[in-house]
Structure formats: C-alpha cells, structure tokens
Amino acid sequence: MKISETHVSEIYTAQDSINLINVYGKLFSKEKEAQQMQQLIEQKMKEFRIFTNNKPTLNVGYFIWKSPWMVAASNTYINHLLALNKYMNYYEDLDRYPEVLINDIDSAKIDAIFLSSEPFPFSEKHISEFKNKLPYTKVILVDGEMFSWHGSRLIKAFDYFIKLRNSI
Numbered sequence: 001m002k003i004s005e006t007h008v009s010e011i012y013t014a015q016d017s018i019n020l021i022n023v024y025g026k027l028f029s030k031e032k033e034a035q036q037m038q039q040l041i042e043q044k045m046k047e048f049r050i051f052t053n054n055k056p057t058l059n060v061g062y063f064i065w066k067s068p069w070m071v072a073a074s075n076t077y078i079n080h081l082l083a084l085n086k087y088m089n090y091y092e093d094l095d096r097y098p099e100v101l102i103n104d105i106d107s108a109k110i111d112a113i114f115l116s117s118e119p120f121p122f123s124e125k126h127i128s129e130f131k132n133k134l135p136y137t138k139v140i141l142v143d144g145e146m147f148s149w150h151g152s153r154l155i156k157a158f159d160y161f162i163k164l165r166n167s168i
Helices: 014-027 031-052 077-084 124-131 144-148 151-167
Strands: 058-065 087-089 112-116 138-142
Touching: 014 031, 014 077, 014 151, 031 077, 031 151, 058 077, 077 087, 077 144, 077 151, 112 124, 112 144, 124 138, 138 144, 138 151, 144 151
Parallel strands: 058 087, 058 112, 112 138
Antiparallel strands: none
C-alpha cells in the first residue's frame, strides 16, 4: 500500500535552494510560480553581490546553541550564506555543527559574534556572556531564519543581510 512519496533534500548553497524550488514547482504543477520565485531570488542575489563587492571580509562566529556552545561551521548552508555576505567563518576549519569553548576564541582574529535566534533562542541576556570574555568584539543577535531557512525565505534574506552589514 502506497501512502505518500517522501522527498529528502540536502541544501548547502543558495543554488541548491533555487534548484529545489524548481523541483517542487514541477512536483506540484507550479512551474510558473517556481520560475518567478527563482527569478526574484536571482535578482536579489545579483543586487546583493553588487552591494558586497567592495565590502571588506569580516571574521565571524555563528553560534546556534548554548550548553554546550555550538556553532555553524563548514559544510553547512549557514556557512555558504556567511561567505555570500563576505564573512569568513571563524570556525571554517571545523565540520558541520561542532561544540566549542568560548574561552578559546582569539579576540584578535574575530570581528563579530553572531548569536542566532534559532534553534537556540539567543537574546540580549546572552550578549554579556561573550562581552565579559571578548570586550572589544561585536556581539550581534541575528535572525536565524534568514541564515538557515532555504527556499522562499531567500527573497527576504538579502534585504536583511544588507541591513545587518550596514549595522556592523
């Protein structure tokens, strides 16, 4: 007895996300809508690349969890979006979502700490934990949806990334 089909995807890049939108467009007979979404995302991405063209690369750590401290490292969609933003991932030499110690962060080699709103709901109260150890490093709460939700969220993400970059 067939109940339903299952679809599994692994999204590592914005292009992977666009490709999946097109797959779903075909699967759900919504090719026109998928193509419109693809074009809009590609236009936003093109405009964003122009915006970042002359921006310096900043070293950042992207924290996703507390107790234990965990970050988004290499081989992740988040890492790809950080690179699109001209952010060098401080934890790029690690794989996926490792546990780290904040005492091991070299303040001379990091420009900012990003505390994601998800999966762990970082808030203002968590900033002080980093500021006590890294007083000269910017600690910024970021919208986790913009860095980790693929698909149609990319339409809003690039505008968010511009605002974030302008705030640093």
